[in-house]
Amino acid sequence: MILKIYNTPSRRVEEFTPIEPGVVRMYGCGPTVYTYAHIGNLRAYVCQDILRRALGFFGYSVTYVMNITDVGHLTGDVDTGDDKMVVSAREKKKTVWEIAEHYTDAFFVDVEKLNIARPDTVCKATDHIPEMIALVKRLEDQGFTYVAGGNVYFDISKFPRYGDFAGLKLDDLKAGARIEKDPNKRNPLDFVLWFTSSKFGEQAMMWDSPWGRGYPGWHLECSAMSMKYLGEQFDIHAGGIDHVPVHHTNEIAQSEAATGKKWVNYWFHNEFLVMADGKMSKSSGTFTTLSALEAAGYDPLDYRYFLLGAHYRTQLQFSETALAGAQAGRRGLVERISGILRRAEHAQSVESGSDAGEYFTAFTEHIANDLNTSRCLADLWALVKDEAVPPREALGCIERMDSILGLGLLEQARAADAEDRDVTLSSEVEQLIRERNDARRRRDFARADSIRDELLGRGIQLEDGPEGTRWKKSS
RNA sequence: GGCGCCGUACCCAAGUGGUAAGGGAGAGGUCUGCAAAACCUUUAUGCACCGGUUCGAAUCCGGUCGGCGCCUCCA
Known part of the structure; x- marks a missing residue:
């Protein structure tokens, strides 16, 4: 069976074929570490984790790289905003470096709690400044850049395919509609590769460069680091859907301009988790963390189960009642699996009855169909409810299903028994x-x-x- | 103003042409001294609304209303 996934540029579900047979190289946009990740952010990493596990399930050897954005960027809505990292550091009376480290650690604590398999490589932007400078140099040598007001800009007029990926109609975009225009830009959609003149006063992280002491533009790190670890062409790039029109559009422009080659074959974007009154936002400061959920009596895996109940490309309505429903559902599932475990212990040596095959086949088809985890969960439920399936066979099947779902079902069920x-x-x-x-x-x-x-x-x-x-x- | 997504039961949600998955909650029942747990049964003649195409539409087309996201750092 062939895994099919939705590919953003074609806006279609496509059969997945890697560049190198049997091997998948995948990059995911990681967190910006100036505060705790909220449960909406975490959805992205669970979605990427499901994709990665599914690739493994289909026999691919996966290399998964994730970045950590530890260079500060704008705080908020207006050009006059301060650097996020700087503000956070000032508030906490720590250095920006300490802030970055603290929230990076906190992020991986959440990752672990959610059973997200750790990426093969986690790379920090601040560790790759030379690579970023080299990339800007490469772009400059080929005439894709200009310097104005102390900053190095990418000139989108030199890259005709700009915006194709996101389906942008350049003339219709109201650049500057929500923020003040940068008078240095030739085109409103040009973006900064390297800053030497900060828009905001104090900038704690600065590096020397051929254009002066400064710091990199935001989009640069993903291009530089992904190419370093995965090569100039790789299979999958993942991230939140919000990244499509700006971040990923700019990444493509600067990467493909530099190499002259197609950069990434498949783009995987997850939709948002939304609250009754809209999305969560880090910069607005009103958000729910995984720790808050735990304090309210939920297991992080309750949240993972909740996420799996919806398709990754639809907005998911979060509420306390919805989460409570997921909690009850997950517990019920673990409870049933405990029962199967007990029956397996007492089962006769010769097992007969119906087999788990049909459930497993359905499950496989559903995960292959653009990761329909909601259906997969239904298949799993059907299996655990069918007492005609010999318990040992059921357990083997559950284990394979959970290798994708990542709910730790068997461990949880055994732990429940161990408690007894x-x-x-x-x-x-x-x-x-x-x-x-x-x-x-x-x-x-x-x-x-x-x-x-x-x-x-x-x-x-x-x-x-x-x-x-x-x-x-x-x- | 532009672009995109969505509207399915009390809640979350799957389903994109063939007659509404799954989970939670609720109700009824079996069991129980009573509970709890477990198990069984049950819960949308209908998928925002109005038209149209079709033998057939939640699914396709047009319109209306409503919600959300993006165009700004963002998952």
């Missing part, structure tokens, strides 16, 4: 359960209920079933 077997707690709880069941036999329900209540107060929940009483930690 927590020895220090266990002997005491088992004793109380025996007492309670004795009381129930004597029809001393007051005593039985008081034991149940006492255990519940200690976070132990009893479940009376046909095979006796089980217990688990309540959550």
Whole structure:
């Protein structure tokens, strides 16, 4: 089966074919580390993770590179805004470098909690200034740049394909409609490759360059670093949908102008997570973090499950009730898998019944169809609900499905069992359960209920079933 | 002003021509001393609205209304 993914420039779902057979080189736009990532940002990395896992599932050897934007850029809506990193550092009374490190670490804590497989290479913009300068030099040598007001600009008039990728109609764009025009630009869509004259006063991070002491334009890092680690042509470039008209358009212009070659074959863009009143925004300061979700009693994987319920190219409505629904759903799934685990232990050596094949085939078709994770989840549910499938076979199938979903299903299910077997707690709880069941036999329900209540107060929940009483930690 | 996306049950959401996946919540039931858990059943003759094409439309076309995103750093 061939994996098909939506490719932004063609606006179609296309069969995926890598440049080099069996090998995929993929780059993802990472976070800007001046504050914590919010759950909307995190959606992008979960989507990229699903893509990466799906590629692995289809047998490709994947090299995945992600950048960390640790050079400061504009804070906000107006040209007079300060540098984000500088403002953050001032507020926290730390250096910009400390700020970057702190939020980078925080980002990867979230990444880990969400079961996002860590990229093969994580590269920081500030570690690649020489590569960026070299790229600007290369563009300058070929006449794609001009210097004005101390800054080096990319001249889009020298790159006729500019905007094709995003379907931009250059004449219709109202550049400057929302921000003040930069009087140095020949064309409003020209963009800065290298700043020496900062629009804002204090700029903490500066480097020497052939054009003077300054710092790189934002788009530069992705071109320079992706080409360093993946070559001048590679397979997939991923990022948020907001990047299409500006960031990725500019990256393509400067990369393809420099090399004279097609840069990237497939562009993968995820839609936004939106709140009732619109998207979350880092710069507006009103956003929800993964930690906040945890503080509210959610497992980060509840959020991952929530994301998987929707297609990556549709806006997803976030709300507390929707997340609570995902939490209940994920727990139910883990619960059922625990049950399958128990049945597998007690199963006869010869297993018969229906097989998991049809579910697995459906799952494979759905993931191959532009990563339809919502359908995949439905296939998984159908499998775990079908008791005719021999438990061991079901478990094998669940494991393979979860290699893409990344919900840690088997681990969670086993952990739930392990909790049941927590020895220090266990002997005491088992004793109380025996007492309670004795009381129930004597029809001393007051005593039985008081034991149940006492255990519940200690976070132990009893479940009376046909095979006796089980217990688990309540959550 | 331009570009793009979307509007499916109480909530999240899949489905892009053949008669509405899945999860959550709710309801009823089985079980239970009672609960809880589990399990079973159930919940849109209809997919914002109005026209049109078609044997057939949530799906295609036109229009209306509503929401969101982008054009500014942004996932």
